[in-house]
Amino acid sequence: MNWLNRWELYAFGSAFFAGLTAILGKLGVAGVNSNLATFIRTLVIIAVTAVILFIRDEWRKPESIPASTWLFLTLSGIATGLSWLCYYRALQLGPVTKVAPIDKLSVVFAILLGVLFLGEHLTWQLAVGGSLIVLGSLVMVLF
Template identity: 70%
Template sequence: MNLQSNWIAYALASAFFAALTAIFGKLGVTGLNSDLATFIRTIVILGVCCLIISLRGEWQYPDTISTRSWLFLILSGIATGLSWLCYYRALQLGPVSKVAPIDKLSVALAILLAVIFLGEKLTWATALGAGLIVAGSVVLVLF
């Protein structure tokens, strides 16, 4: 398996680290303002990304990045920041076992938005999978 080109491996790693994010975040936000906790997390992420980009020699000049890329990366950053602020507040107020499943509804929402805005094809398998994610989240939260 070529890890550089295998998106599934990266997606599984993302899921694993997202799970750790919930556990570590719940422990870290205890007794701390959730917005400040998000800020600290963001600084750490910035440092880790800078280190990785530096080690790989992947820096590039800002003027080589298209205006369109800048716009959508800025919008993505705003959405990420708002997501993280809400997520940490939810973790502070509720149990991980309830917060994480609701947060993962983002998978079904992303599929829906990709169909509407990106023109991605909605197959029966994708629709069923998204529906099962929604159903699973409802079961985990309500029961």
């Protein structure tokens, strides 16, 4: 695994499963309200994550987790929930081939927010790559 670092493997896994999520989500919201679909999805995620934590013996006492971690994970959870609610509603109303490219603009938002709030450096490669993502999304959605 010399050519592929561990974080890269997980990043590719994330991209693959996000793509699969779009297809399965589109099929799933066909017969149910998008908010209920998001709730069901969330319950499944909780169950799967709990099983993984149990198998790997990674449970921690809540009081051992720093307050700042609780704050940021709570805010992240709110952002994730809002993202999922919007995503599932968009899938219910529109074609996956148009919804998914717009959703992937999250990469551009992550780059911008990383630069603004985390002090990450905006390199020319990031600027060009982000611009290409925006351009590609526009081409896929508008034409």
